[in-house]
Amino acid sequence: MTNVEVLFFDVLGTVVDWRGSIAAEAGSFLKRHNASHIDAAAFADAWVGRYDASVEAIRNGQRSFVPLDLLNMENLEACLKEFGLTPSALPRAELENLNLAWHRLEPWPDSVEGLSRLKKRFIVAPLSDGNTRLLVDMAKRAGLPWDTILGADVSRAYKPTPQVYLRACELLGVKPERAMLVAAHDYDLDAARRCGLKTAYVVRANAQDPSMAASVEPLDGWDYMASDLIELAEILKQVSERIPAMNRSGHKI
Amino acid sequence: MTNVEVLFFDVLGTVVDWRGSIAAEAGSFLKRHNASHIDAAAFADAWVGRYDASVEAIRNGQRSFVPLDLLNMENLEACLKEFGLTPSALPRAELENLNLAWHRLEPWPDSVEGLSRLKKRFIVAPLSDGNTRLLVDMAKRAGLPWDTILGADVSRAYKPTPQVYLRACELLGVKPERAMLVAAHDYDLDAARRCGLKTAYVVRANAQDPSMAASVEPLDGWDYMASDLIELAEILKQVSERIPAMNRSGHKI
Numbered sequence A, B: 001m002t003n004v005e006v007l008f009f010d011v012l013g014t015v016v017d018w019r020g021s022i023a024a025e026a027g028s029f030l031k032r033h034n035a036s037h038i039d040a041a042a043f044a045d046a047w048v049g050r051y052d053a054s055v056e057a058i059r060n061g062q063r064s065f066v067p068l069d070l071l072n073m074e075n076l077e078a079c080l081k082e083f084g085l086t087p088s089a090l091p092r093a094e095l096e097n098l099n100l101a102w103h104r105l106e107p108w109p110d111s112v113e114g115l116s117r118l119k120k121r122f123i124v125a126p127l128s129d130g131n132t133r134l135l136v137d138m139a140k141r142a143g144l145p146w147d148t149i150l151g152a153d154v155s156r157a158y159k160p161t162p163q164v165y166l167r168a169c170e171l172l173g174v175k176p177e178r179a180m181l182v183a184a185h186d187y188d189l190d191a192a193r194r195c196g197l198k199t200a201y202v203v204r205a206n207a208q209d210p211s212m213a214a215s216v217e218p219l220d221g222w223d224y225m226a227s228d229l230i231e232l233a234e235i236l237k238q239v240s241e242r243i244p245a246m247n248r249s250g251h252k253i
Helices: A018-032 A040-049 A051-059 A068-082 A092-103 A111-119 A132-142 A162-171 A186-194 A229-241 B018-032 B040-049 B051-059 B068-082 B092-103 B111-119 B132-142 B162-171 B186-194 B229-241
Strands: A006-009 A123-126 A179-183 A198-202 A224-226 B006-009 B123-126 B179-183 B198-202 B224-226
Touching: A006 A162, A018 A040, A018 A092, A040 A051, A040 A068, A051 A068, A068 A092, A068 A132, A092 A132, A111 A123, A111 A229, A162 A179, A162 A186, A179 A186, A186 A198, A198 A229, A224 A229, B006 B162, B018 B040, B018 B092, B040 B051, B040 B068, B051 B068, B068 B092, B068 B132, B092 B132, B111 B123, B111 B229, B162 B179, B162 B186, B179 B186, B186 B198, B198 B229, B224 B229
Parallel strands: A006 A123, A006 A179, A179 A198, A198 A224, B006 B123, B006 B179, B179 B198, B198 B224
Antiparallel strands: none
16 A cells, blocks of 8 residues: 555445435436326436446447436436336426436445545545546535546546546556555456556445446455445555555656 | 636646746755755746747647656756756656656645635636646645646647647536636637637736747737636626526536
């Protein structure tokens, strides 16, 4: 840990509760449009569940990069149809507002305090499939104290494409071994480790990504494991205090 | 102003006092290496004065993009030679540390408070020739409360290349007319205006860029003018309160 300068964070599921937040906004939307018979949690899972397939087309080169806001809107329209609603019959501004629910995801209870503690010792930055504006709006509303924000539209690639992790390290001026990814998803940590980054697994019992559920084998061997971000801050504090402080002026550009 | 969502800031000269900060660190460096006979302010001006020519080679396509940290180091070595010192005779770590003076530039006295006030109403982000890590280190040390940080290494271009302003607007999810550049340099504001951004001129009497002094005709007609960032916050507050609040959910992606 002596040389780690930058902590990157997966956001969707790791820092914020996407399923719960989306379900709450979807519930209110469905009620306003006389569709209370649709289960909001099932609707949210169906919407989030379309995420991986739409991102995969970009990962494998079938489609050029487009930001997550656009994918979310396409998936929202498909999802409304799946549940028997007609997107074109709903006010456009209402659909756009529901799509912006992704800019208003609620942090887990420990996220703001955990990040604030980690920020004292490290550069903290999201490394998310979300686009930059989505992450900026979310951080401003929730008080997430990022040092900077790197959306997928910066590298124009989606995780776990290696370019995402390597471009982030390049922009933060660190060799990969001086950066660590914090995430609640094995596939993300595995990709980061293959790029040379350190890894910290955070247990988010409710953060299972429905789109990833079938595709991931549980892995292990991560450098650190914590039950939340406050515990991670405590673990890294203890590790750092047992060894000399990192040389802040020693980073290579 | 009703639709402005994002304020971009020039940093070098506008938010931080580059000449004064560089002179202070250069003075201490020269003293440590038995070169107190060299005037630190003259040395700093010579170092900063090489900035524009080195960036110009990238602007006009003669050279591929490299981050400012690298240009600064090349210019530092040239500058040492100009003042009769031999870079290779000095400890490499000392040169690297002096080059990192650019990561430690001091803010003007009003910058932190002014940005904090503006942040309540707008997304605030630097739009600087500095590389992302340089700007992150500077912000962390000085407490500059950016919402996110966009270094020149994100767009891989230097101002006033239009791509810098347009890529920043794209990443922040705003049309150019919903963004405003705040700067103490006419050439920068002029380029932003040509890209469709709103403009705010901040008077920094000591911020004259020695490398730009001869090349710029004073311009005017900026949307706003202020003597510092606190005054700018007050002006924009008064303007905003006279018209309806901007529609946060109305931004286009």
